[in-house]
Amino acid sequence: MTTEAILKHVHVRAPGKINVFLKVGEVMDDGYHDVATAYQAISLYEDVHAYPADDFSVSFSGSVDVSGVPTDTSNLAIRAAKALARRTGYRGGVRLEIEKHVPVAGGMGGGSADAAATLLACDALWGTERSRDDLLALAARLGADVPFALLGGTAVGTGRGDQLSSALAKGQFEWVLALADFGMSTPQVYQELDAHRARHILDISPSGRQPTVDAAVLQALRAGDAHLLGEVLYNDLQAAALQLRPVLGEVLEFGDSQGALGSLVSGSGPTIAFLAADTDDAVELQVTLASYGLKVIRAHGPVHGARIVSQN
Numbered sequence: 001m002t003t004e005a006i007l008k009h010v011h012v013r014a015p016g017k018i019n020v021f022l023k024v025g026e027v028m029d030d031g032y033h034d035v036a037t038a039y040q041a042i043s044l045y046e047d048v049h050a051y052p053a054d055d056f057s058v059s060f061s062g063s064v065d066v067s068g069v070p071t072d073t074s075n076l077a078i079r080a081a082k083a084l085a086r087r088t089g090y091r092g093g094v095r096l097e098i099e100k101h102v103p104v105a106g107g108m109g110g111g112s113a114d115a116a117a118t119l120l121a122c123d124a125l126w127g128t129e130r131s132r133d134d135l136l137a138l139a140a141r142l143g144a145d146v147p148f149a150l151l152g153g154t155a156v157g158t159g160r161g162d163q164l165s166s167a168l169a170k171g172q173f174e175w176v177l178a179l180a181d182f183g184m185s186t187p188q189v190y191q192e193l194d195a196h197r198a199r200h201i202l203d204i205s206p207s208g209r210q211p212t213v214d215a216a217v218l219q220a221l222r223a224g225d226a227h228l229l230g231e232v233l234y235n236d237l238q239a240a241a242l243q244l245r246p247v248l249g250e251v252l253e254f255g256d257s258q259g260a261l262g263s264l265v266s267g268s269g270p271t272i273a274f275l276a277a278d279t280d281d282a283v284e285l286q287v288t289l290a291s292y293g294l295k296v297i298r299a300h301g302p303v304h305g306a307r308i309v310s311q312n
């Protein structure tokens with residue numbers, strides 16, 4: 001049992017994500033929905049710095065508004081560190097400094113990236129040497145999206161979204177992201193979808209009981225074909241997010257009219273992802289959307305999962 005940190009500082013970087021495809025099935029016994037999603041890790045990163053400490057603390061800085069992020073024990077990074085300490089019997093703590101670049105409550109998995117990076121950082125800082133599988137299992141208990149932030153790249157997620165299998169992907173996809181000045185609650189968006197299905201006596205999405213990722217999506221990713229991927233982007237939560245925030249529909253429509261290959265609400269929203277053919281088109285679309293008054297950033301994917309940048 002290790003009780004003293006063996007390093008003084010560990011820096012881990014983990015990516016945000018876009019769900020390029022998300023089908024939502026039935027509610028399972030645990031209250032979660034059975035989903036089938038294709039994740040792509042994108043080049044918006046969370047930088048987690050971990051330092052030895054007697055207790056657990058976290059502070060935030062970065063390029064996004066971090067004012068709404070809790071710093072108490074409800075913070076996903078603190079929960080991750082504590083979960084690892086419990087699992088390994090480590091009796092010290094950690095001081096976490098997190099530089100955020102993934103929009104908070106944006107449907108892009110920023111909190112999940114913080115949790116994944118924290119698991120990796122604390123494991124190195126404390127010398128607890130957990131296996132990759134053990135970290136993935138801990139990650140799954142913290143949140144449906146957390147295992148993917150560890151894995152990165154391109155992957156299919158089933159079950160809660162935490163049962164992962166890596167998918168082949170070629171080349172690089174260019175995204176233009178329209179950010180909202182409000183966040184959305186993931187449970188609320190899932191509930192809105194359930195309510196809509198109940199109102200319309202829709203069972204679940206027409207795909208049937210066990211959702212799967214469409215073959216065309218996997219083919220587009222494998223071929224690195226942005227035009228094909230643009231045609232098959234899909235998100236079952238999109239209609240629910242638009243129902244809650246109708247303004248998102250206008251943003252989607254405007255971007256589509258300006259030459260995006262395809263578009264969708266990322267995860268539970270409100271970030272909207274527009275796919276561009278190449279970097280030049282992405283820059284052009286970014287300028288157009290910004291002149292429409294939107295806050296816009298660019299990112300590309302797939303990129304790697306959580307990784308140690310430095311340790312000493």
Ligand SMILES: C[C@@](CO)(OP(=O)(O)O)[C@H](O)COP(=O)(O)OP(=O)(O)OC[C@H]1O[C@@H](n2ccc(N)nc2=O)[C@H](O)[C@@H]1O
Nearest residue numbers: 032033035107108109143144145160186187190267268269
């Ligand atoms: C919608 C998605 C798409 O990747 O991402 P975000 O938009 O949150 O980034 C995920 O399903 C969210 O993943 P994550 O944000 O990790 O979810 P969790 O913290 O585990 O769960 C939050 C809540 O979302 C609902 N939830 C989540 C996943 C799932 N398969 N079914 C659900 O019903 C549940 O109400 C759960 O209590």
Ligand SMILES: Nc1ncnc2c1ncn2[C@@H]1O[C@H](COP(=O)(O)OP(=O)(O)O)[C@@H](O)[C@H]1O
Nearest residue numbers: 075076077104105106107108109110111112114
């Ligand atoms: N480390 C964290 N970073 C961001 N949000 C966090 C964190 N820990 C807990 N949260 C809470 O989780 C909510 C959703 O976080 P986030 O991961 O940014 O969005 P999403 O689930 O939409 O991808 C936030 O509104 C915040 O209250």
